[in-house]
Amino acid sequence: MMRVKLPAHLRTLARVEGEVNLEVEGPVTPRAVLDALEASYPMLRGTIRDYASGQRRPYLRFFACGEDLSHESLETPLPEAVATGAEAFLIVGAIAGG
Numbered sequence: 731m732m733r734v735k736l737p738a739h740l741r742t743l744a745r746v747e748g749e750v751n752l753e754v755e756g757p758v759t760p761r762a763v764l765d766a767l768e769a770s771y772p773m774l775r776g777t778i779r780d781y782a783s784g785q786r787r788p789y790l791r792f793f794a795c796g797e798d799l800s801h802e803s804l805e806t807p808l809p810e811a812v813a814t815g816a817e818a819f820l821i822v823g824a825i826a827g828g
Contacts, residue, residue, distance in 0.1 A: 732758065732815045734767060737790075737823035740778070744771040749818055758813035760792055761804035778821060793820040 734750045741747065752766045761784075768775045779786055784804070786792065791800040794812045811817040 732763070732813060733818040734763060735818045735820045737821060739823065740774060740821065743773055743777065746771070751815075754813075758808045759805050760799060760802070760808065760819075763808070763819055764804070789824045789826065791822045791824050793822060 731751050732754055734752060736744065736746070736750060744750070750767065750770070752763065752770060754762045754766045756762060764778060767778070775781070777787070778790055786800060786804075791798060792802075793799060795809045795817050797809075799806065799808075807813075808819065809817070812819050
């Protein structure tokens, strides 16, 4: 069982509190995590990644074990600590402006 932390606005949309626990089939990659998340919470489809391209939406970042994975391929395997649930996969809302 792996853990995912969502930003507040996505937790509200999905009607969850705290972390989300997911079962991910096959290799644990960001794409597999997002597929499992959207299967469990269909209201999140299109909020984290674009419908057409499947790419991460602007102003959302992905982190695992303290590393920013936002610009890595969605097929990059996640660290073992995330795959086993020891660490959470974080989806973080980014802020822009000045």
